[in-house]
Amino acid sequence: MALVDLHLAKLAGLVLAALAVFHILTRIHLASKRRALAREKGCLPPPLYPQPEQIFGWSLFRQNMRSLKQRKFLESSANRFREMGVNTYQLVALGRRLYTTIEPENLKTIQAVDFKKWGLGERRKISFRPLLGDGIFTTDGAAWQHSREMLRPNFVRSQIGDLQTFERHIQHLIAEVPRDGSMVDLSVLFFRLTMDSATEFLFGESTESLTKRSSEGFAESFMRAQDYIAHNSRWGRLAALFPANKQFAYDQKLVHDFVDYYVQKGLARRSELLANKSTAEKSGRYVFLDELVRQTTDPIQIRSELLNILLAGRDTTASLLTNVWYMLSKRPDIWQKLQQEVSTLNGELPTFEQLKDLKYLKALLNESLRLHPVVPGNSREALEDTTLPLGGGPDGRSPLFVKKGDVMSWSVYTMHRRKDYYGQDAEEFKPERWLDDPTTGRKGLRTDWHYLPFNGGARICLGQQFALTEASYTTIRLCQAFSGIESRDAEPWQESLALTCVNYGGAKVVLTAVDA
Numbered sequence: 001m002a003l004v005d006l007h008l009a010k011l012a013g014l015v016l017a018a019l020a021v022f023h024i025l026t027r028i029h030l031a032s033k034r035r036a037l038a039r040e041k042g043c044l045p046p047p048l049y050p051q052p053e054q055i056f057g058w059s060l061f062r063q064n065m066r067s068l069k070q071r072k073f074l075e076s077s078a079n080r081f082r083e084m085g086v087n088t089y090q091l092v093a094l095g096r097r098l099y100t101t102i103e104p105e106n107l108k109t110i111q112a113v114d115f116k117k118w119g120l121g122e123r124r125k126i127s128f129r130p131l132l133g134d135g136i137f138t139t140d141g142a143a144w145q146h147s148r149e150m151l152r153p154n155f156v157r158s159q160i161g162d163l164q165t166f167e168r169h170i171q172h173l174i175a176e177v178p179r180d181g182s183m184v185d186l187s188v189l190f191f192r193l194t195m196d197s198a199t200e201f202l203f204g205e206s207t208e209s210l211t212k213r214s215s216e217g218f219a220e221s222f223m224r225a226q227d228y229i230a231h232n233s234r235w236g237r238l239a240a241l242f243p244a245n246k247q248f249a250y251d252q253k254l255v256h257d258f259v260d261y262y263v264q265k266g267l268a269r270r271s272e273l274l275a276n277k278s279t280a281e282k283s284g285r286y287v288f289l290d291e292l293v294r295q296t297t298d299p300i301q302i303r304s305e306l307l308n309i310l311l312a313g314r315d316t317t318a319s320l321l322t323n324v325w326y327m328l329s330k331r332p333d334i335w336q337k338l339q340q341e342v343s344t345l346n347g348e349l350p351t352f353e354q355l356k357d358l359k360y361l362k363a364l365l366n367e368s369l370r371l372h373p374v375v376p377g378n379s380r381e382a383l384e385d386t387t388l389p390l391g392g393g394p395d396g397r398s399p400l401f402v403k404k405g406d407v408m409s410w411s412v413y414t415m416h417r418r419k420d421y422y423g424q425d426a427e428e429f430k431p432e433r434w435l436d437d438p439t440t441g442r443k444g445l446r447t448d449w450h451y452l453p454f455n456g457g458a459r460i461c462l463g464q465q466f467a468l469t470e471a472s473y474t475t476i477r478l479c480q481a482f483s484g485i486e487s488r489d490a491e492p493w494q495e496s497l498a499l500t501c502v503n504y505g506g507a508k509v510v511l512t513a514v515d516a
């Protein structure tokens with residue numbers, strides 16, 4: 001017996017040794033393959049952010065959590081780029097090697113040229129899935145492509161902009177603004193407005209939160225659940241260690257039940273929808289759910305896509321409006337110019353074409369999204385070994401090798417303040433920079449990969465036109481209803497950062513009615 005055991009032990013030892021050798025050889029092979037790729041492209045190692053401990057990067061994580069609390073997260077990441085004196089560097093975040101960049105050429109490579117080599121990373125997928133399910137915002141690869149192909153035509157068709165339906169919600173918003181000189185936080189109204197209009201557009205029925213409070217349960221649960229997943233996604237894989245959250249479980253169920261009610265109603269009218277090719281044209285109202293029901297009968301998929309779009313589209317637009325109206329309350333010069341432009345409409349409701357012709361308004365929205373981007377940062381994970389055109393070497397001018405599994409994050413906020421792209425006055429809020437100046441002949445700013453409020457390339461925001469139409473229309477209608485604005489907020493703009501970024505103080509103002 002003992003002899004057999006000895007033989008077995010020897011055999012096992014041999015197998016293990018062979019496995020170890022094989023493993024080492026594969027590693028050596030992989031490492032030499034990587035070196036060859038890096039050499040071929042002329043890659044150099046990137047500058048390293050000095051961290052006292054390079055295993056978990058604990059101190060930087062704590063510093064980030066602290067600046068988040070002080071509402072200075074964006075400013076402190078901009079300062080780190082300044083301290084480093086480069087546009088790309090490497091750091092350790094929660095035990096992972098991470099790069100961060102503000103280099104337009106790198107972003108073009110990630111989002112467009114080498115788009116297939118980069119994925120969302122498990123962070124977003126793991127933390128968002130319980131609330132949103134699998135949809136355009138939470139998937140990669142074939143699943144994402146399927147979602148994008150299914151959703152895109154609906155965005156194109158809806159682009160005529162259902163301004164009439166929207167006007168109804170605006171009327172509700174205007175009615176909520178006090179006329180007795182008391183203060184209103186427009187931010188609260190903007191978040192209700194975008195909830196009401198988004199639910200009407202997506203489900204065919206509005207939450208009507210501006211007129212009645214009945215649907216506040218849904219809005220509140222959605223908001224709370226969204227903040228919870230935003231918080232979780234910061235902790236990455238460590239979030240799995242948190243105990244189950246009862247409040248989240250409650251909110252998740254409430255949100256799902258709320259949407260499922262509309263999905264069932266939509267599925268029940270499917271045969272009618274299929275017989276009637278264009279309900280949208282007939283009723284003059286475009287319902288996203290109806291278009292999805294035409295394409296699939298899977299209730300979970302429909303629910304997921306609706307929630308993905310609600311998440312992508314609602315807070316973003318409300319945040320943009322809040323940031324814009326905060327600025328209008330602080331800058332009488334901008335308010336004057338905007339009022340002047342809006343007055344060319346002679347008090348009439350603007351058409352879709354007229355909206356696009358208001359150049360100063362467009363420049364104002366562009367400038368708001370430049371200095372206060374509502375999606376101020378983002379990241380992608382390398383799905384294979386690859387290289388980026390810039391970021392290597394002490395000056396960051398050489399290509400950079402990135403290993404499969406490494407994460408590249410970027411700061412839109414910081415890139416939008418680069419003086420080499422926007423000039424010495426890059427930190428100033430100046431809508432005029434976007435306009436041609438006929439007196440000096442200076443050309444207005446042209447956008448390129450250094451201006452990315454909506455991302456670019458294959459995953460560029462599907463709702464860009466929708467959001468700009470909604471923000472423009474709302475701003476014009478408020479300008480037509482109110483001739484005066486005063487700020488009731490002494491504070492400067494401060495970040496409030498969850499999934500999107502908005503002024504912490506909202507937009508606290510007193511408005512004077514035109515007919516007052």
Ligand code: HEM
Pocket residue numbers: 136137148308309312313314316317320374375378453454455458459460461462463464466467
């Ligand atoms: C000011 C308003 C908005 C801003 C700044 C904004 C910004 C963005 C950004 C930066 C992304 C890329 C996210 C990523 O890939 O990591 C994105 C994606 C997306 N946005 Fe928007 N968005 C806005 C409004 C909207 C609206 C109103 C809708 C829909 C009604 C919408 C629908 C989407 C969708 C579906 C995606 C996912 C596209 C994809 O992954 O293929 N967005 N948006």
Ligand SMILES: *[C@@H]1O[C@H](CO)[C@@H](O)[C@H](O)[C@H]1NC(C)=O
Pocket residue numbers: 272275276279282
């Ligand atoms: C088509 O739509 C109209 C009104 O939207 C409706 O009355 C009718 O029943 C629908 N179905 C068919 C088959 O026409």
Ligand SMILES: *[C@@H]1O[C@H](CO)[C@@H](O)[C@H](O)[C@H]1NC(C)=O
Pocket residue numbers: 359362363364366434435447
């Ligand atoms: C504003 O930015 C968009 C890109 O988002 C660009 O197409 C447009 O030319 C800019 N225009 C003005 C007037 O600001």
